[in-house]
Amino acid sequence: MTSRAKWMIAAVLSSVMLAGLTAWLVTDWTLHRHGEGHAHDHGGTDFHAWMHEHLDITPEQHEKLEPIEQEFEKQRSRLKEEIRTAGLALAAAISESKVDEAKLQDALAKLNKAQGDLQRMTLDHFFAMKRYLRPAQAKKLVQWTHDSLARDH
Numbered sequence: 001m002t003s004r005a006k007w008m009i010a011a012v013l014s015s016v017m018l019a020g021l022t023a024w025l026v027t028d029w030t031l032h033r034h035g036e037g038h039a040h041d042h043g044g045t046d047f048h049a050w051m052h053e054h055l056d057i058t059p060e061q062h063e064k065l066e067p068i069e070q071e072f073e074k075q076r077s078r079l080k081e082e083i084r085t086a087g088l089a090l091a092a093a094i095s096e097s098k099v100d101e102a103k104l105q106d107a108l109a110k111l112n113k114a115q116g117d118l119q120r121m122t123l124d125h126f127f128a129m130k131r132y133l134r135p136a137q138a139k140k141l142v143q144w145t146h147d148s149l150a151r152d153h
Helices: 003-032 045-055 059-095 101-130 135-151
Strands: none
Touching: 045 135, 059 101, 101 135
16 A cells, blocks of 8 residues: 555544544534533433423423423434444444455444434424424523534534
């Protein structure tokens, strides 16, 4: 393998790792840290406590939001496992003595798809929740989400 090819592979791998890390950080921030001091741990009590404390969620709203939260957590867990599995496949592909470009591209495509699916699902979840909020509540949730995403950049 020529020196140029080695540098190209190293550049691609570095880019892949940086893109993966960036996607993970954005996803992690979006899912767990929507604002200073407030964890958005779907399925945990922190997010629900934040919603009740800051959004004044009514019992009727809670009843409508709870199934949405439960379904989101189930799908989030599934996608997190897909991301983990794809990351392991990518790690295996780059650690081989002779990098198989097809394996590398396949693992990268699966990782990117799972990360993109998780980010899209998170946005869909946000909009699904927003439908059940009063305008003032929705405004607070939008601001909270906006601030958490803007702080990450």
